[in-house]
Amino acid sequence: MTPLTRDFFNRSVHAVAPELIGATVLFNGVGGEIVEVEAYHHTDPAAHSYGGQTPRNAVMFGPPGYAYVYRSYGIHWCLNFVCEPEGSASAVLIRALRPVAGLQTMRRRRRTLDERLLCAGPGRVCQALGITGRHSGLALDPPPFTLTARGATPEIAVGVRIGITKAAEQPWRYGLAGSRYLSKPFR
DNA sequence: TATGAGATCAACT
């Protein structure tokens, strides 16, 4: 169980994103295996950092290995891992987990007993782990975060990203092939 | 199974 260090994130998002599939993320001991992510590069019109720095996205412009959390559609929180050397403003959106630790806590927060729906979607992940905008800017290596590298290399599925209108054709969504915990199946 | 409304906020026009 090797922890993910800052060096791991200090590379291209397109290298980091697929390698996160199969890794484990815990927040205060609650979480699971990452089964779905999306990559956002600062040259990408769909990225929050595309139009330059604002108070909301400032964390993306900082060093890699930090959490960027933002509010989506007014109600949900979405968790990102900042990547690449400082200033490049690129990040990986955590879209879905296979629940592993703290199932009872997640079921209570999510108000559902259906294990498949605990962490299937970026808003659900944050609700299940108890992550909000207060946690934006936290480092990923010390607690409350615990990130662990995967063991064997899993089969990775690739597809187009979900719920965006700009640069929607880019195949920058990565998932664990065949997983039943995805927010949507790959095709 | 599929579409539609509502919730609710920061950025941008």
Next chain:
DNA sequence: GTTGATCTCATAC
């Protein structure tokens, strides 16, 4: 005033 890296619930097919 509009839009969006979303989810839930209701109603319709």
